[in-house]
Amino acid sequence: MEDHDFEHLLRSADLRVTRPRLAVLRAVRRQPHADTGSVLAAVRTEEPTVSHQAVYDVLGALTDSGLVRRIQPAGSVARYELRVGDNHHHAVCRSCGVVADVDCAVGVRPCLDASDTHGFVIDEAEVTYWGLCPACSTRAVTT
Amino acid sequence: MEDHDFEHLLRSADLRVTRPRLAVLRAVRRQPHADTGSVLAAVRTEEPTVSHQAVYDVLGALTDSGLVRRIQPAGSVARYELRVGDNHHHAVCRSCGVVADVDCAVGVRPCLDASDTHGFVIDEAEVTYWGLCPACSTRAVTT
DNA sequence: AGGAAAAACTTGACTGGTTCAAGTAAAGGG
DNA sequence: CCCTTTACTTGAACCAGTCAAGTTTTTCCT
Numbered sequence: 001m002e003d004h005d006f007e008h009l010l011r012s013a014d015l016r017v018t019r020p021r022l023a024v025l026r027a028v029r030r031q032p033h034a035d036t037g038s039v040l041a042a043v044r045t046e047e048p049t050v051s052h053q054a055v056y057d058v059l060g061a062l063t064d065s066g067l068v069r070r071i072q073p074a075g076s077v078a079r080y081e082l083r084v085g086d087n088h089h090h091a092v093c094r095s096c097g098v099v100a101d102v103d104c105a106v107g108v109r110p111c112l113d114a115s116d117t118h119g120f121v122i123d124e125a126e127v128t129y130w131g132l133c134p135a136c137s138t139r140a141v142t143t
Numbered sequence: 144m145e146d147h148d149f150e151h152l153l154r155s156a157d158l159r160v161t162r163p164r165l166a167v168l169r170a171v172r173r174q175p176h177a178d179t180g181s182v183l184a185a186v187r188t189e190e191p192t193v194s195h196q197a198v199y200d201v202l203g204a205l206t207d208s209g210l211v212r213r214i215q216p217a218g219s220v221a222r223y224e225l226r227v228g229d230n231h232h233h234a235v236c237r238s239c240g241v242v243a244d245v246d247c248a249v250g251v252r253p254c255l256d257a258s259d260t261h262g263f264v265i266d267e268a269e270v271t272y273w274g275l276c277p278a279c280s281t282r283a284v285t286t
Numbered sequence: 287a288g289g290a291a292a293a294a295c296t297t298g299a300c301t302g303g304t305t306c307a308a309g310t311a312a313a314g315g316g
Numbered sequence: 317c318c319c320t321t322t323a324c325t326t327g328a329a330c331c332a333g334t335c336a337a338g339t340t341t342t343t344c345c346t
Contacts, residue, residue: 015311016322036303051325057302058323074215077303091263100261118243118275120234126271134262159293159342179332194296199333201294220332 015063023047023057025082028068032081033090033099039080073099073128089126093133095140102129152240156208167201168225171211173175175224176242182223216242216271232269236276238283245272 006025010017020043027042028034034042040055059080062068066085072078073092079099091100132140149168153160163186170185171177177185183198202223205211209228215221215234222242234243275283 018313018323020324049325053305053326054324061323071227072217074213074221078217091260091265093263101264102260117234117245117272117274119280120236120243120272120274121280122234122272122274124273126273128269128271129260129263129265130267130269131260131263131265137262137264161294161342163295192296196297196334197295204294 009067010096013067013138015061015065015067019047020050020056021055021062023050024055025063025067028080029082032080032083032101034063035077036043037077071099089129091129091131091133093136094130095132095136098133102127152210153162156210158204158208158210162190163193163197164201164205166193167198168210171223171225175226175244176214176222178220178222180220206247214241214242232272234272234274234276236279238279241276243276245270271279 006022007017009025010021015021023043023046024044027039030042031038036052036055036059038076040052040083041048043050043055048102057124059068063070063080068080068082070078070080071085071090073090076092076097081101083101089102089103091102092098097114131137149165150160152168153164158164166186166189167182170182173185174181179195179198179202182202183193183195186193186198187277202211202213202221206213206223211223211225212227213221213223214233216233219235219240224244226244232245234245235241274280
């Protein structure tokens with residue numbers, strides 16, 4: 001994803017192209033799974049005057065348009081990533097909270113065949129793998 | 144689950160048997176997927192003097208011991224349920240937030256075979272089905 | 287039963303991510 | 317280049333959840 005593709009991306013979503021939005025997109029590309037605070041800090045390295053509210057607004061708009069994906073594992077604040085529409089899932093470390101991408105082995109739409117959804121109209125199956133990241137699992141064994 | 148089974152349940156988890164804990168267990172049994180506020184309200188119908196901190200502590204202790212399960216879909220506060228250890232999942236309504244239980248059709252440990260977990264030691268795969276509940280999907284079509 | 291130690295609960299203050307509201311600035315179509 | 321719409325800034329507020337200190341209750345042991 002080239003820098004100037006972000007502009008097309010925004011236009012194709014009927015969103016105006018602004019410096020804060022481009023900076024947020026670059027920040028999320030730079031640090032996948034970053035939370036809002038990290039995005040804000042990253043944005044301010046290139047655009048020091050951007051407000052925290054702007055970052056919330058931008059991330060909301062980008063999420064609504066499907067340009068970024070918001071994930072929020074239990075006990076975590078909201079995190080964002082650019083990778084979108086490829087049906088991948090996440091592994092979350094119970095100890096340090098770090099998130100990693102996981103491609104589900106089951107297929108394109110894993111587990112979407114729930115036995116009985118009680119009349120719900122399901123459009124997405126989100127899988128979260130819980131466990132320990134390499135660093136934390138090593139530490140647990142050693143200690 | 145009989146009322147007086149809760150006492151054995153607590154003892155078997157090395158937790159002391161107290162009125163607040165029994166009241167919380169009854170509340171969660173009465174309203175599956177209730178959030179902390181609802182549990183507090185329900186508890187106070189039978190134990191009016193229980194503090195909100197006690198409910199947080201109790202729910203935390205019960206969750207740590209595996210007697211209740213905490214779920215927290217993105218954008219929702221923490222919710223609790225008694226059904227535990229049977230590997231079921233949840234359908235969440237994008238519109239009203241209501242939660243329903245779903246037994247996964249894939250098997251006992253669905254989707255636990257992630258292709259590449261980047262060295263994570265995974266102990267649980269949590270599946271969240273997103274969509275519209277019967278009431279909200281009907282309303283969406285009608286409107 | 288009685289008394290001590292440990293665990294649980296009450297009270298009240300506080301935190302921090304997120305949202306609300308009003309006013310200002312910038313984008314992009316005409 | 318101007319006007320309308322959308323986006324951003326500023327600053328306050330919200331609220332689920334947590335922290336800390338002190339009191340009460342449970343349970344174990346004699």
